[in-house]
Structure formats: structure tokens, C-alpha cells
Amino acid sequence: MKLGFLVDLNLCMGCKGCEVACKVENEVPLGSWRLRVKYIDIGTFPEASRSFTPLRCNHCESAPCERICPVSALHYLENGIVNVDSSRCIGCAGCMMACPYGAIYMDPETNTADKCTYCAHRVESGMMPACVVICPVQANIFGDIDDDESHISRYIMEHQGAVQVRKPEKNTIPKHFYVGGGNQTLNPLAQQRIEGYSLFNNVTHLKHIGNPHESVIDRFLEPFETEEKLDNRSFVDFDNKAYEGGH
Amino acid sequence: MVEHGIHATQAVVTLDVPLPGIIWGWMITLNMWAKSIGTGVIIVGAFLLYRHKKEEMPNLRWQMPLISFIFLNIFLLFTLTDLHHPYRMVNIFLHPHWTSAITVGAWMASLFTALVTVMLVIGYFDAHPYTGKNWKLAKVARENSSFYEKIFPFVVFLAFPVTLYTAIIMAEAAARELWQTPAEVMQMIWAALLAGSAGLIMISGSWSKESRKDLALVLAIATLFSFLMYMGEYFFSFKSAEAEATLAYVHSGGEYNAEFWFAMVLGFIIPFFLAVRNMKEDNRTLLRFAAILALIGLYLAKDVWLKIPQMLNLS
Numbered sequence: 001m002k003l004g005f006l007v008d009l010n011l012c013m014g015c016k017g018c019e020v021a022c023k024v025e026n027e028v029p030l031g032s033w034r035l036r037v038k039y040i041d042i043g044t045f046p047e048a049s050r051s052f053t054p055l056r057c058n059h060c061e062s063a064p065c066e067r068i069c070p071v072s073a074l075h076y077l078e079n080g081i082v083n084v085d086s087s088r089c090i091g092c093a094g095c096m097m098a099c100p101y102g103a104i105y106m107d108p109e110t111n112t113a114d115k116c117t118y119c120a121h122r123v124e125s126g127m128m129p130a131c132v133v134i135c136p137v138q139a140n141i142f143g144d145i146d147d148d149e150s151h152i153s154r155y156i157m158e159h160q161g162a163v164q165v166r167k168p169e170k171n172t173i174p175k176h177f178y179v180g181g182g183n184q185t186l187n188p189l190a191q192q193r194i195e196g197y198s199l200f201n202n203v204t205h206l207k208h209i210g211n212p213h214e215s216v217i218d219r220f221l222e223p224f225e226t227e228e229k230l231d232n233r234s235f236v237d238f239d240n241k242a243y244e245g246g247h
Numbered sequence: 248m249v250e251h252g253i254h255a256t257q258a259v260v261t262l263d264v265p266l267p268g269i270i271w272g273w274m275i276t277l278n279m280w281a282k283s284i285g286t287g288v289i290i291v292g293a294f295l296l297y298r299h300k301k302e303e304m305p306n307l308r309w310q311m312p313l314i315s316f317i318f319l320n321i322f323l324l325f326t327l328t329d330l331h332h333p334y335r336m337v338n339i340f341l342h343p344h345w346t347s348a349i350t351v352g353a354w355m356a357s358l359f360t361a362l363v364t365v366m367l368v369i370g371y372f373d374a375h376p377y378t379g380k381n382w383k384l385a386k387v388a389r390e391n392s393s394f395y396e397k398i399f400p401f402v403v404f405l406a407f408p409v410t411l412y413t414a415i416i417m418a419e420a421a422a423r424e425l426w427q428t429p430a431e432v433m434q435m436i437w438a439a440l441l442a443g444s445a446g447l448i449m450i451s452g453s454w455s456k457e458s459r460k461d462l463a464l465v466l467a468i469a470t471l472f473s474f475l476m477y478m479g480e481y482f483f484s485f486k487s488a489e490a491e492a493t494l495a496y497v498h499s500g501g502e503y504n505a506e507f508w509f510a511m512v513l514g515f516i517i518p519f520f521l522a523v524r525n526m527k528e529d530n531r532t533l534l535r536f537a538a539i540l541a542l543i544g545l546y547l548a549k550d551v552w553l554k555i556p557q558m559l560n561l562s
Contacts, residue, residue, distance in 0.1 A: 038562075039262035050261070055562050064421035070349035071338040090338055091331020093270045094349055097420040102267065102561035111331035166562070170421055184258040188560045189488055191258045198265045216328050223334060 002080040002175065003118060004145035006152050006163070007054050010180035011139035014039060014052030018131035018140060022056075025119060025130035032105045034116040035131055040191060042184050053185045054131075054140070057082065057103040057116035058166065058174035065095035065104060065115075073113065080175060081120050086112040100170045111219070118142070145175065155179070269557045274329040276550040278322050279413055280442070282356075283435070283545065285319035286410035287443020289363070291465055293403040295447070295458055303455035308395070309370030310450045316367045318446075319360045326353075348419055352412035359409045362402045369395045410439040423556035424489035425480075434476050434552075441469035441545055445538035456529050463534055467522035470541055474515035477548060481507075489559065496555040507551045514544005 014037055022028060022035040035056040042049050059082045066074045066082055073089035076082060089112035096104045096113065107114040119129035127133075132140045143152035156163050156177065164181050165174040183190050292311040295304060327333045336353075343350045372378065372388040373395075379385035414431035417423065444465040451459050481497065484490040497503050521537035524530075 033264050036264050038260060040258045041261045042258045051258075064419065067346045068349065068416070068419040070344055070347040070353065071335075071342045072344040088335075088338055088342060089332065090335040092329070092349060093331070094347070094416065094420070096267070096270050097557075098422055100422040100561060102422070105267065106270075106331060172421065188562055189492055191260050191560075193260045193263075193266075193560065197260045197263055199262070219328075219331060219333055 001078070001144050002146045003059070003123065004080075004143065004152055004175040004177065005056070005059070005118065006141040006155055006177040006179060008139045008141070008155075008179045009051060009053060009185060011137045012037070012052045012054060013137060013139075014050070015136065017134045017136060018054055021130040021134035022116070025122070026117075028114075029107060029109050032107060032114070034103075034105075034114070040185055051185050053178075053181065055101070055103070056131075056176065057099075057118075058101055058172065058176040059116075059118060061173035061175060062171060064098035064100065064170075064172060068094040068098040070094065077120060079123065081118050081123070082115075083117050083120050084112075084114055086110055086114060089113050100167050100172060101174075111222075266558075266560055269554050271329070271553060271557065273550065274325045276546060276553050278325040278329065279438075279549050279553070280542075280546045281318040281321040281325070282410060282413065283438040283442035284446045284542075285315045285317075285322055285363075286359070286406040287439035287441070288314045288318075288446045289403055289406040289443070290410075290439055291443035291447055291462070293399070294465070295461060298461055299455065299458045303458050304451070305453060306374070306450060307447075307454075309367065309374040311447070312363050312367035312370050314446050314450070315363045316360070319356070319363060323356065323360065348412050348415035352409070352416065355405060355409050355412065359402065359405050362398055362405070365398065366395055366402065406439075407436075411435050422561055423493075423559075424487050425484070425493045425552070425556045427490075430476065430480060434473065437469050437473040437476060438545055438549070440465055441473055441541055444469060445541045448534050448538040451534075452531055459529060459531070459534065460526050463522040463525040463537075466534075466537065466541060467519055467526070470515045470519040470522065470544075473545070473548070474511060474519070477507075477511060477515075477552075493556045493559050496558050497551065503551050503555055506547050510544045510547035510551065513540055514547060515541070518544070 016037050019033065019035055019037050023033075026034055028034050035054060038053045038055055040051050040053060042051065059080060061080070063074070063076075063082050066076060069075075070092065071088050071090055073085045074082060074095055075085065086107070091106065091111050091113065093106060093113065095115075096106065099115075104113050104115045106112070119127075119131075122129060129140075129142055132142045141152050141155050143150040145153055145156070147153060159179045162179050164178045164186060165176065166178075166186050168174075178186060288311050292307060295307065301308065327336055330336060339350055339353045343354070345351065368384065369388045369392055372385045373392050376389075411432055414426075414428060414435045417426035417431050418428040420426060444462050448459075448462050448466065451462055481494065484494055497507050518537040518541040521533055521540075525534045525537070
């Protein structure tokens with residue numbers, strides 16, 4: 001079995017349902033994304049169009065992140081998923097430097113590398129990934145690409161010539177495919193980023209959920225610090241003024 | 248004209264998450280820089296011992312491992328400090344993943360540091376016969392003085408992979424097109440020779456003129472070829488779109504442009520001429536000045552080369 005993913009960009013309408021479902025299912029912290037939907041405008045008015053590109057880990061067959069990880073925190077599952085063991089991760093960020101798709105982030109709560117796992121925990125229980133279930137237009141297709149009769153395999157066969165992967169020249173052999181994509185949507189070098197494209201530049205983390213800018217000293221002291229116990233009272237007593245100005 | 252009037256080939260990102268920014272920052276620059284000195288002094292020291300009698304360089308036997316030991320520990324400290332989970336570094340030894348150059352490098356660097364420490368202990372107590380007369384460690388070190396010469400060839404041999412493994416890490420960082428293996432390997436070698444000669448120049452005050460001339464020669468060659476390597480990459484990386492887009496952060500001016508040219512001129516060109524001059528005319532102060540400039544330049548050049556690929560959007 002080799003699990004693969006296909007997104008039909010002709011169907012995606014940019015509702016970001018998959019993004020939200022992923023956040024909720026995997027408890028992805030503020031300011032981090034396992035899956036994101038990028039809006040790209042092409043052309044000039046009135047001949048302009050907007051396309052939506054969901055971006056997640058490609059679960060490459062020859063994954064640079066798996067290769068560079070010094071402790072096998074990133075590892076293959078039998079079904080082809082590139083999984084993360086956060087309890088083993090040392091936080092060297094080698095995987096972040098290696099992934100050609102920018103799909104890995106440093107979790108600000110655990111200070112370990114994290115990424116999309118195709119919801120490996122759900123797949124193990126026979127369920128589909130959260131982003132697949134939530135998609136209102138069934139633009140996300142997930143399944144066994146080793147099985148010629150699976151939905152994804154038939155979809156790939158039906159759209160031969162239009163199926164693409166990101167950065168094939170990197171020889172990572174991605175197992176995440178796109179239908180309806182083009183150079184302008186899949187190649188970041190073919191896109192301009194004009195100031196103001198992001199709403200999330202200044203994310204402030206509350207003290208009790210971790211701090212992405214924690215100091216070097218904190219990293220060494222962390223094992224010896226006792227966690228502050230949280231109850232409803234602590235939220236009632238929360239000092240909003242201390243965090244004014246953040247988003 | 249129309250291709251200039253509309254974005255015929257370029258799309259505009261109108262909503263996305265912010266770019267992650269620089270992940271490997273100054274601590275990794277310092278790590279690489281310190282490792283170049285730590286390994287370079289051993290490589291250049293071996294070259295000097297091959298060329299000259301050790302009486303011409305009386306303090307080399309213990310000060311060479313001393314410099315190496317200090318900078319290897321700086322390198323190891325910042326390697327550890329840069330980890331988000333420093334205590335889990337032990338996982339590299341408990342759960343090693345051998346396809347990773349980080350793992351192989353960590354094992355080799357640890358072994359190298361251990362051997363350099365042994366050399367330092369033996370070298371120091373041999374050079375200071377009245378120190379620690381009653382210490383057990385000093386006694387054992389002096390009794391096994393010949394062990395220094397036995398392990399030295401192995402340490403020299405190990406210095407090469409230890410200085411080069413970072414180039415393989417950068418090669419494994421498939422996302423960063425600017426870092427290509429052959430170029431990075433050569434840059435690391437030149438960096439080690441540059442840093443090694445510069446480090447030894449600092450302690451060469453009492454050495455023979457001929458040995459200092461050799462140090463100046465190594466420094467001159469290393470600065471020249473480092474400069475040529477960077478120039479080659481700076482001007483002729485246009486075969487790869489990603490490398491060219493990365494270099495645009497230097498080409499287009501700004502802080503990285505200033506840092507890069509500061510490194511090239513003050514760090515490589517001026518020390519080159521100072522070292523060449525010193526080969527004809529022995530001037531210890533000027534040679535030390537050249538060495539300091541070269542070390543500053545090396546740090547800045549490495550810093551630019553480490554950071555600019557991280558500014559490029561990957562997806």
C-alpha cells in the first residue's frame with residue numbers, strides 16, 4: 001500500500017475548510033500550519049482570475065526531511081506516510097532546511113518539528129484525513145496509489161497529462177498530486193508577494209501556550225520548570241492589558 | 248511591450264501565511280566558523296610539521312591542540328544551544344540515523360574533540376614539566392608522551408571529514424539550491440586552511456621566519472581561492488533559477504550586499520595582499536592583522552551564504 005493525495009484545483013473554491021479542519025483535528029498552534037490554502041491572482045482587471053492552491057506535505061518517496069533527520073524522528077510508515085515522532089525530535093531544524101516545499105514548521109508549544117501526516121492516526125483507524133472529509137466539493141482525493149482500482153488511481157488515469165507535482169526537478173518523488181494546476185499556481189518563483197498578502201504577521205502567543213521566541217536559556221531550563229496549572233479561574237483572571245497590541 | 252504592461256508570466260499572491268524567515272541564524276554561522284578554526288589548525292599544523300623541524304615552532308605541540316580544543320568546544324556549545332531541545336542531543340547517539348550528515352558529523356566531531364583533548368593534555372604537561380608534579384593525570388600524560396605522535400596522523404585524517412561534513416548537511420538541505428556539494432566542499436576546505444593558518448599566525452611570534460612564511464603562503468592561497476569561489480558563485484549562478492533568485496538578495500543591495508562585499512574586500516582581498524607582502528618581508532604585526540581580518544571576513548561571508556537561501560519562498 002502506498003497512500004497518495006490528489007487535489008483538483010479546478011474544484012477548489014478556497015473556502016479554507018480543509019485548513020480549519022486540519023487545525024482542529026491536529027491541534028495546530030496559532031501561527032503554524034500543516035495545511036494552508038494560498039490565494040493567487042493571475043492577470044489584470046478585467047481579465048483577472050483567482051486560484052486557490054492547498055499546500056501540505058508531499059510525503060515524498062525520497063523525502064529529504066527523512067534523510068537529514070539525525071534521530072529518525074521523521075520516518076516512513078509502511079503505507080508510505082512520512083510521519084513525525086515529536087518525542088524523539090531534537091529540534092535541529094534540519095528538516096525545515098531540507099524540505100523543498102516549506103511544509104515543516106517548528107511547533108511553538110512543543111519546540112519540535114511538525115508537519116502534515118495525512119492524519120496518520122485517523123488513517124490507522126480506517127478513517128479519511130480530516131481535510132478530505134470536510135471538503136464540500138470533494139477536491140481532495142486520498143487513497144492507495146498502488147491499487148489500480150482506487151479512486152485516486154482512477155482519477156490520475158482519467159486526467160493523464162494534467163496531473164502535476166510540485167518541483168519534480170528535486171527528485172523527491174512526491175506522492176501529492178495536483179490536477180488543474182500550472183506554473184503560476186505551483187511554482188513559487190512565478191509568483192510575486194506584494195506587501196499585505198498575509199494577515200498573520202504578528203501572532204502573539206499567550207504565556208501558557210508557549211512562546212515561539214523563547215530564549216536560548218529557556219531551552220536549557222525547560223525540563224526543570226514546572227508547568228503552571230490552568231483552570232477556569234486562570235482565564236477569568238487573565239490580564240488582557242498585558243497582551244494589548246497583539247493579534 | 249505588453250509583457251511589461253501586465254503580469255504575463257507572474258501571478259500575485261493575495262493571501263497566504265507569512266514566510267518562516269531565517270531558521271538557522273548567527274549561531275550556525277558561529278558554529279561553522281569555529282569548526283573551521285578547530286579543524287584548520289590541525290591541518291595547517293600538520294603541514295608545518297611536515298615542512299619544518301618542531302624546534303622551529305617550540306609551542307606548536309601544545310598550543311595547536313589548545314586552539315583546536317577551544318574552538319571545537321565553541322562549535323559544540325553552539326551546536327547544542329541552537330537545538331530547540333538541547334538535552335535530546337543524546338538521541339543522536341542513542342538513536343542514530345546514518346543517512347543524516349548531522350549524525351555522522353556529530354559522531355566524528357565528538358571523536359575528534361576527544362582525541363584533540365588527549366593531545367592537549369599530553370602536549371601541555373610535556374611543555375610544562377613542573378606543572379602538576381603530583382597529579383595523577385600529569386603523570387599518566389607524561390608517561391604516554393609518545394601516544395601524541397601515534398594519534399596525530401589519525402587526528403589529521405579525521406580533521407578533513409569533520410570540517411567537510413557541514414557541506415554535506417547543506418547538500419542534504421535539498422530546499423536550498425544555492426548550496427551545491429562541490430562548491431560547498433571546496434569552500435569548507437579553503438575556510439579550514441584560512442582559519443587554520445590565521446589561528447596559528449596568532450601564536451607564531453617565536454617561530455622561525457621560514458615557518459611564518461609558510462603560514463603566510465597558506466593564508467594567501469586560502470584567501471585568494473575563497474574569494475574566487477565566492478566570485479564564481481556570485482556572478483555565474485544563473486544556470487539555476489532558484490540560486491539566481493537567492494542571490495538577488497545580495498545583488499539588489501541592502502544589508503547582505505554590504506556584508507558580502509565587506510567580507511570580500513576586508514576579509515579576503517586585503518589579507519591576501521598583506522600575506523603576499525609578508526612572504527617577502529617578515530612583519531609579525533602585519534601578518535597578525537591580516538589573520539584577524541581574514542577571520543572576520545570568513546565569518547561574514549559564511550553568514551551571508553547561510554542566511555540568504557532561507558529568505559526565498561519555497562511554496
